[in-house]
Amino acid sequence: MRTIETVAVVGAGYMGGGIAQSLADAGIRVTLVDASPDATVAAHARLLHEAATYEKQGLFREGAAARIEANLAIAETIEDAVRNVDFIEEAVPEIPDLKRELLTRISTTACTDAIIGTNTSTLPVHTLAPAVSNPARFLTVHFSNPAPFIPGIELVCGEKTDPAILPVVKDMIHRAGHQAAEVADTPGFVLNRLQYVLFKEACAIVEEGIATTEGVDTIVRSTFGFRLPFFGPFAIADMAGLDVYLNCFRTFEQAFGERLAAPDSLRALVEAGKFGTKSGEGFRGQMTPEQAQALVAYRNNAYGQMAKLLHELGPAPLPVPTEEARPQ
Incomplete structure (x- = not known):
């Protein structure tokens, strides 16, 4: 080569x-x-x-x-x-x-x-x-x-x-x-297609008065964003339980319509009894009980180490928006 x-x-x-x-x-x-x-x-x-x-x-x-x-x-x-x-x-x-x-x-x-x-x-x-x-x-x-x-x-x-x-x-x-x-060769590829969809939904949440920009940023970085250095969305879904995800999508679909309906691939896995880590198979493939136990141990260690690092670094030096700067 x-x-x-x-x-x-x-x-x-x-x-x-x-x-x-x-x-x-x-x-x-x-x-x-x-x-x-x-x-x-x-x-x-x-x-x-x-x-x-x-x-x-x-x-x-x-x-x-x-x-x-x-x-x-x-x-x-x-x-x-x-x-x-x-x-x-x-x-x-x-x-x-x-x-x-x-x-x-x-x-x-x-x-x-x-x-x-x-x-x-x-x-x-x-x-x-x-x-x-x-x-x-x-x-x-x-x-x-x-x-x-x-x-x-x-x-x-x-x-x-x-x-x-x-x-x-x-x-x-x-x-x-x-x-x-x-x-694949499509506009935005993967990184920015996902990043911009998240940003657009974040803007909608602020514009609807559900949370402030600071509130959204806090939730993203301290909840699901906290997991993202270690796991992507499919691994996270497998660990959470695909049956749980499907039930949550029912709530989203009732509130927001077709754009937040459950994906077909998720429905197919749940209908086949594949719920992710707890059933031994999901989006990321099959897993033995021993592999699942090792994954949970890795996850807990990773999140614990991340919490320590963030504590040592302290909060980011971000400005606090004035009322005039907040989206209306």
């Missing part, structure tokens, strides 16, 4: 810069470039300063600042940055025409077998792929901000993406200490 050893990151803002830090700390040689030479030089200096600060704070592992400085170079132009590298990550603002323009420049100059990734948050691959020569080497590699600290990455292939490049990209991601999941 090919191994990515050299990378160019096009776009040196907080998103692209964080990606560059992550890959350089993994020992990958990274070339960074921004809209102008001055912007690139300023970004490079910022990233080295941040790396030293994060290491002193214990947020980066020992030796990270030196590794990043040794592996992070800059280029004057996009063409200079991408000409002889194994992988290019485009990380410019979410403006389709800007991304298409840069992807054309990148693919015209890069090696014919160089893999090209875009860090788009919501744009489907098929809307950008026509800008890329040889789109078989093109895919979405979506990091989250701040990239050095958030491990998850969405990988999105287009119709013409060569599946053989996926393990090559996954290997690079794994070496950088990140985790990747393949998702």
